[in-house]
Amino acid sequence: MRYLMMQKAGGAEPDAKLYADMAAFVEELTASGVLLATGGLDPAGFRMTSAGDEITVTDGPFTEAKEAIGGFALIEVRSKEEAIELGRRFRKIVGDGESMIHQVYGP
Amino acid sequence: MTDLSATVGAVWKQESARIVAGLLRLVHDVGLAEELAQDALVAALEQWPASGIPDNPGAWLTTTAKRRAVDHIRRSRTQDRLAPDLARLPEPTEDDVLRLMFTSCHPVLPTEARLALTLRVVAGLSPAEIARAFLVGEQVIAHRIAGAKRTLAEANVAYEPSAQLSSVLEVVYLIFNEGYAATSGADLIRADLCLEALRLGRMLAVLAPGEAEVHGLVALMEIQQSRSAARTGPSGEPIPLHEQNRGRWDQLLIRRGFAAMLRAREAGGPTGPYVLQAAIAVCHTAEETDWVRISTLYQALERLLPTPVVRLNRAVAVAFAYGPRAGLDLLDELRADPQMAAYHLLPGVRGDLLIRLGRPIEARRELERAATLARNTAERDFLLRRAAALDVPEEHGRLLGPAVAEFLAPLRPATARAYGQTLNRITHLAGDRTPLAGLTAARLAEIFTLSWPDVAPRTWNRHVAAIRSFAGWSGEPSLAADLQPRPVPAGIADRSPPPETDAPPALRERVLWILLRESAAKAGAVLALNVEDLDLDDRSARGATIVWRSGTAGLLPELIAGRTRGPLFLSDRRPGPGRPPAPADLCPETGRRRLSYERAAYLCKRATGHTLGRLRQA
Structure with missing residues (x-):
């Protein structure tokens, strides 16, 4: 099953150790086939709303910097517990903050 | 809160290969290494509820398992050698994991045992999970794994295995196919095997990055798996590749497959069967399928792997590339292969090609034959529906x-x-x-x-x-x-019952043998003669296709004995009530049936020691 993990921005300022740990983590998960896709996100983004035939585009930012989504990872695991375990390892590396994790249906 | 044992299980599945592999280096015995690792797992289940989940659960399990191994070595080697110092033991390396895979896939083991042991010690599945995936009882899997460990220990295969990489690739692909063969909802656990195989393949690609075939296998599995959602219809019926909804293909896996193909090309070396199969799978992802290229790839694959299935697929590709006639010619060669006799895809593909050649009557027969041979109900129904959809008149005559x-x-x-x-x-x-x-x-x-x-x-x-x-x-x-x-060896033939002799056979046999010799006609044709076929004056029958000379001519009137029609050579007995012969084989005047080929051959063999064919050439 696949899970999409989204990280809120903010938290500690990244240092050299965090970069190194994160690179090793990403490499390990990519090699084992667990990490299918990952990337950082522009915290601002833009918003699109529809009402009837009307489409409205609004440029961000919309929330406080620490509430914005800063990055995502799409992982393939056997169970929710495995997703939690990987999330735990990720949070250990990045320090204080918040992740949101959703199961992905499909493709 | 999630269940703690589920967490332990999740950590275990992620770490077990490394843990067992590291222990294998210490104890040189897969069975023992796995037991020690299991001890660590049990310890986790006992201690974590009280102590909480450690910061690094994987490292905790590794260290605990290693400690158990050192204890074990201390106990068993007190006299001759010092136990290794725990603190100086290196962390398990990638080489250790590769060695573990070589060991669990060792050719000394039967195939089933290789699959079970690999899923157990490398993928970290429990015997219950493996049993569900292979649709057998848990005891069966437990025995299989125990037997495999014993065989490895007896064969002294422990740490420096001599296994070929190809053996590992084979096991991984077998696991994948085991899952791929399962399609319906009830088989989801089996379908998970595909993901396990993918995981093993991706692991292997990291462990042996220089091997093109490893990347080829990964590419092949990624691309096949990308179609898993599209390859069956709502009721489980297979959807042929070129009719699948491409929108349901998993683009992410296709990209991963392409990336693996690039790595295979970078690795270089001679092109092996997995790279070729992956190349074919890549061709099939294109919007416009390049059948000429695919048939060339299949031709190369057939040289390495001349299995009936590869040859069948090649015929399909050739039919698309060069027309159905060319494909049909290749298929006809395959029909003589005993391995293909009961393989439903052969008549299935023939049926397809016959449709394209505009020969629907034969096509329908082939599709119906394929349905008879198909083992899976969804496939059988599918074939029968296709046969029924052909616009051909109902078959005349008997089926x-x-x-x-x-x-x-x-x-x-x-x-x-x-x-x-x-x-x-x-x-x-x-x-x-x-x-x-x-x-x-x-x-x-x-x-x-x-x-x-x-x-x-x-x-x-x-x-x-x-x-x-x-x-x-x-x-x-x-x-x-x-x-x-076929001639039966004389010693055996002599035990047969003596012939019934209510009519003197000597005359009949004499006429038959002389006629065969004089006419040089086939015995079947001579036995098929009827009295009304004979032109006694012209010494010929059937428009002079059978011609005889004086020897036969002198005896024939006696054999005919005034009959005007019906079989010339008659059997000794009248047919039993349960076995009415075809009217053409029944003499209307005597009520006897035509002398059968077997009987004539037997009598000839018994009397002369020769076959009827020999007489004809004498």
């Missing part, structure tokens, strides 16, 4: 299956059973809805050779007798024309 049933019904049970063995096999391979008129002597002979390639002459003759009897009954005696009885 093979019902005719056989009708033929067997009035026979005595023992005879019906004996003949049924032969005829049911033929029906199975030829298709029970094949019209009798569509069956040829050559096809029957082919089926005989496929079904009974090495049987004793007596057995062969029993089958031939059955089909001749059926052929005569059905009014198509020429069906068995290409099947000759």
Whole structure:
């Protein structure tokens, strides 16, 4: 099953150790086939709303910097517990903050 | 809160390969390494509820397992050697994991044991999970794994395995296919095997990055897996590749497959079977399929892997590239292969090609035959629907299956059973809805050779007798024309009962043998002669296709004995009530049936030691 993990921005300022740990983590998960896709996100983004035939585009930012989504990872695991375990390892590396994790249906 | 044992299980699945592999380096025994790792798992389940989940659960399990191993070594080696110092033990490396895979896939093990052991020690599945995936009892898997460990220990395969990489690749691909073969909802656990195989393959690609075939296998699995959602319809029926909804293909996996292909190319070396199969899979992802390229790839694959399935696929590709006629020619070569005799895809593909050649009547027969051979209900229904959708008139005349049933019904049970063995096999391979008129002597002979390639002459003759009897009954005696009885060694033949002699056989046999010699005609043709066919003055029959000389001419009037029609050579007995011969084989004047080929051959062999064919050439 696949899970999409989204990280809120903010938290500690990244240092050299965090970069190194994160690179090793990403490499390990990519090699084992667990990490299918990952990337950082522009915290601002833009918003699109529809009402009837009307489409409205609004440029961000919309929330406080620490509430914005800063990055995502799409992982393939056997169970929710495995997703939690990987999330735990990720949070250990990045320090204080918040992740949101959703199961992905499909493709 | 999630269940703690579920967390332990999740950590275990992610770490077990490394843990067991590291222990294997210490203790040089897969069975022991796995037991020690299991001890660590048990310790986690005991301690974590009280102490909480450690910061690094994987490291905790690794250290605990290593401590157990050191304890074990201390206990068993107190005298001769110092135990290793725990603190100085290196962390498990990637090489250790690769060695573990080589060991669990070692060729010394039977295939089933390799699959089970690899899923157990490398993928970290429990025996219960493996048993569910292979649809067998947990005890079966436990025995298989225990047996595999014992075999490895006895063969002294522990740490420096001599296994080939190809053996590991084979195991991974078998696991994948085991899952791929399962499609329906109830089989989801089995379908998970595909993901396990992918995981093992991706692991292997990291461990042996220089091997093109590893990347080829990964590419092949990624691309096949990308179609998993699209390859079956709502009721589980297979959807052919070129009819699948490409929107349901998993683009992410396709990209991963392409990336693996690039790595395979970078690795270089000779092109192996997995790279070739992956290349074919890549071709199939293109919007416009390049069939010429695919048929070239299959040709290369056939040289490395000349299996019937590869040859069948090549024929399909050739048919798309160069037309159905070319494909059909390749398929006809395959029909003579015993491995293909009962393979439903062969008639299935023939049916497809015949449709494209505009020969729907034959196509329908082939599709129906494929349906008879298909093992899976969804596939059978699919084939029958395709056959029914063809716009062809209903078959005229009798169909093979019902005719056989009708033929067997009035026979005595023992005879019906004996003949049924032969005829049911033929029906199975030829298709029970094949019209009798569509069956040829050559096809029957082919089926005989496929079904009974090495049987004793007596057995062969029993089958031939059955089909001749059926052929005569059905009014198509020429069906068995290409099947000759085989000489039975004399010592055995002598035990047969003596012939019934209520009519003097000597004259009949003499005429037959002399006629064969003088005319040099085939015994079957001579036995098929009727009195009304003979032109006694011209010493010929059937428009002079059979011509005789004075020897036969002098004896014929005595043999005919005033008859005006009906078979020339008659059997000694009248037929039993249960076995009415075809009207053409019954003498209207004496009530006897035509002398059968088997009987004539037997009498000739017994009296002269020669076959009828020898007489003809004498």
